[in-house]
Amino acid sequence: MGTLPTLSYSQIRTYLECPLRWKFLYIDRLSEAPRGYFSFGRTVHSVLEELLQPFVQPTARRAGGSTQFTLEEFGAGRGSPRAPLDPEGMLALYDRLWVSEGYESPEDEERYRALGRTLLLRYHREITTQPPTPVAVEAHLETTWDGIPVHGYVDRIDLTPSGGLEVLDYKTGRGLTSRDALTSEQLGLYQVLVERNYPYPVERLALIDLRGGSHLVSPPRPAEALAALRQSVGEVADGIRDEEYAPTPGRPCARCEFQDRCPEFREVPAGERAALATLVDRFAELREVERGLGEELASTARTLHTEAERLGVHRIPGARGLAIRRRETRPRGASSTPGSPSAGGVAAGTTCGSPAPS
Template sequence: METSTEDVAGTDAAVGTGTRVAVGTVAEGMAGADTADVPTETVADVAVAAVTARPPASLSPSRANDFMQCPLLYRFRVIDKLPEKPSEAATRGTLVHAVLERLFDAPATERTAPRAKSLIPGQWDRLRETRPEVVELFADDPGGERLARWLTDAERLVERWFTLEDPTRLEPAERELFVEASLDSGLKLRGIIDRVDVAPTGEVRIVDYKTGKAPRPEYAEGALFQMKFYALVVWRLKQVVPRRLQLVYLGSGDVLTYDPVIADLERVERKLHSLWEAIREATETGDWRPRPTKLCGWCDHQASCPEFGGTPPPYPLPVRAPESGDTEQGRMGPD
């Protein structure tokens, strides 16, 4: 599950280990930086940002996807830092991720489905403590019926994981691992990897849990973008190309795997450079154009979006006058 390192709201790290681990600790040979897409901005940072906006300084998979989906959405989240309401689906994903992470604290023989399910109430309590905004999800459910169904759905997702992987045979090298790398161009990439497995032979597998359903085959490449992003970071950090990228879809019971090669990672790097240049240009000109899609129906920012008759807040950063020859912003070309 990909989370944002630029944003405190919506990060799984709230119920994860909450620690920062050097990537260099991964089996002494795999990864190197600090840890867990944990927020790299503290609550205090966000409070300061509300007063003094700052231009983007790094790129994570979630924010890269935001810009590709809609440049204005990227602006609302990264620069304006507009609040968003928690959703039941995303919060359930955060809860399930925390349970699967904590399960590996137990000895291998005790990593059973009943034990995993028993972790859910405690992790839900912890989530409510660290992210009080999720309490409002069930504010209109005084009898607790909807909450009970929601927790039952979380149990089903946890149970399904045991049909896809055997945790008694796994000893992850890292869980909720924060990775960060600066490319030669100066672009800083960062994110959180759900799990890193390292074979005795040194081969690396990057694993990500998804609580939704697997995409149709024609959309599989988009789903793998996040994983290739992580693979690129690991490669640039340690000159190690992960042997396998694995997406575990708990919503449908599917496992999607991909074995990357250097050419894949070089293509992703070129794409990210192009993307970052477009973000830099939009930041300097203030030209963040909305890109309407069917996903707009789930956006929290319709009241501030011109596509829905809204007006964005005043742009909080300096703006330079457009120069002749400037390209239209927010229009990404093919890979």
């Protein structure tokens, strides 16, 4: 029986994609090479946490963590707002927090660095023009969902004008649409976490598309969507408890760094390799021949059909077979496909049958 850890959204998604990859990461604790786009995302998130901190409003309840003011702290003056960073201060912080690992080249890193400056300056303008009302930034929230421990770091939780909450997630990748906000399971899990940690209703979920400069809003997930998500989380929890770690090859394999340990990618033993390679090559050769024969067969049938039409005959005998030009059987009004040997059985065609009866 496996021990069930507190599940994050990323763990849930990884297990659903491939349980074996989940095991490599979370049981065997194998590490993956750093990636530039993760470093970039981490840096931007850290800057935004600092940038938004001065805007944090007091709340009636503390969920844990230091990025949230309680009413008591606020009353005691410890939560008094301080001035937000100006653009220069923000960029200096950006340089200080920059994570420099995983980039493909110095040029690649510089491209990301310039992109970060652009999108942070734009977002700075946005929040200083229209100051947000967060009650928490980078809030670490936990709960037990029908017996399953789950947690997550919610980028931001804002107070809405009607006294509810908006759950926000920053995205630094490209190509987001409002459909992403409507279907994101990550936002669904965050909704559950926020609802169980705050005494206010969740009124909105949103993705902040930092590259596109848009705020993609969705209503909270309805009960049936949360039930479906709970079902998936339950399947993951059951699989981990039962120690089911079968490899599930698919799209994630392309970026999986554990192929050398995965049975799906196991190498053919050296002693068998040559014989099997010959067989594979012969198979490929035969498929080529099969493709070529198919094309030649169709083209010969088309020529015979055209010739039979030209001569106004329906039967052309050969020494090894008999070509028969079939009558048109297509429905009235349908267009013909001249010479097509197989047009759904309705078009005229020319076929070579077995040797003609003598």
